[in-house]
Structure formats: structure tokens, C-alpha cells
Amino acid sequence: MIIFITGGARSGKSKYAQELALSLSNSPVYVATAKVWDDDFEKRVKRHQDDRDERWTNMEEQRNVSALPIVNRVCIIDCVTLWLTNFFVDTKNDVDASLSLLKKEIDALCTKPGTFIIISNEIGMGVHADTEIGRKFTDLQGWANQYIAAYAHTAVLMVSGIAVKIK
Structure with missing residues (x-):
């Protein structure tokens, strides 16, 4: 089952996802797709890590998330934008190739x-x-979001910390 959570920066996506995951499992998985590019981003990653306690299994994977040992688990994949960035850089900014890899x-x-x-x-x-x-x-991100939302059982748009169910 896919639950898709989308929204703007600082809209409450991660907090909502973490609360949801903990309501579904006492031992959820958190998959970080980010590549740490600079000191500022490293601080952002650290802040996210500090939000999770010992109940979480933390994994990092920049591309091949589906190959991780996440079968039969409640798993947050955070986030598509950074995941796409990895493909976009690898393909030298080829939108079609990047979208194909994500799909x-x-x-x-x-x-x-x-x-x-x-x-x-x-x-x-x-x-x-x-x-x-x-x-x-931006186009790549939009097409990726549409693809994931089409497969999602539930889709939520976060607006100012409020979850708005859209599917």
C-alpha cells in the first residue's frame, strides 16, 4: 500500500508521516534518499534524525529504494524530490530518463x-x-508526483500543518 504525502516546504509533511507511521507500527522504517551536498543541508538532515527515537530503523539509499529490506514493514520514504535529484544528476538532467528510473x-x-x-x-x-x-x-517533479499519486491508496496534501486528504 502506498500513502502519498505532498505539500510545500515546512508544511508539516515529515511530522505527519512520522506520526502516521508510528500509529501503524511500533518499529517503522525511515528511508532517507538525500545526498548531503553541503553543511547547511547536513544540519537539516540532523534535525530530521533528531526527530526519530529508538523505535525507528533508519536506512539511507539514494536510488534503489526498492532493493532495501522493507518488505512487510511500515516505511517512510523521504523524499521524492531528493530521490529525483539523484537520478537527475546521474542522467545529466535528462527528464525522461530520470522519470523512467523513478517509475x-x-x-x-x-x-x-x-x-x-x-x-x-x-x-x-x-x-x-x-x-x-x-x-x-519542476516538470519532472510534477510528473513524478502524478505517477505516484495514481498508484497511491491515499494521497494527502499538507497545508500549514493541516492534512487535507485528496484521495
Whole structure:
């Protein structure tokens, strides 16, 4: 089962996902897809890590999330934006190739038993990107979100800390 949680920056996505995961399991899994690019981002990662206690199993995987030992687990995958970034960099900003790689991962997750809470961002709801690469990534993110939401059993939009069920 896929539960898709999306929203803007600081909308409460991670907090909501963590509370949901703990309501479903006493020992959930947290999969971080981020690559730490700089000191500021490292601080953000640390803040997220500090939000989780000993009940959590923490895993890091930048690309092949479906290959992790997450079968029959309640698992948060955080987040699609950073996961896509890894594919986007690997493919030298090829939108089609990046989307294909993500779809392959989502398709593989859909074949596995478990509850997968997938967090994403609605980056297309903000300011229009002023660079070509930014616009390409915004399009990629939008198409990826649509793909995941189509497979999700539940989809939630976080707005100002409030969960709005959209599916």
C-alpha cells in the first residue's frame, strides 16, 4: 500500500508521516534518499534524525529504494524530490530518463507487501523557476508526483500543518 504525502516546504509533511507511521507500527522504517551536498543541508538532515527515537530503523539509499529490506514493514520514504535529484544528476538532467528510473522504483515498490509512506514536494506551486534546468526539474517533479499519486491508496496534501486528504 502506498500513502502519498505532498505539500510545500515546512508544511508539516515529515511530522505527519512520522506520526502516521508510528500509529501503524511500533518499529517503522525511515528511508532517507538525500545526498548531503553541503553543511547547511547536513544540519537539516540532523534535525530530521533528531526527530526519530529508538523505535525507528533508519536506512539511507539514494536510488534503489526498492532493493532495501522493507518488505512487510511500515516505511517512510523521504523524499521524492531528493530521490529525483539523484537520478537527475546521474542522467545529466535528462527528464525522461530520470522519470523512467523513478517509475521503475515505484513499480517495484508496488509489487512488495508493506505500507510505504512516500513524501514529496509540490515545487510547482511556488515561484516559476527562472532557469531552464529549474523548469525542467519542476516538470519532472510534477510528473513524478502524478505517477505516484495514481498508484497511491491515499494521497494527502499538507497545508500549514493541516492534512487535507485528496484521495
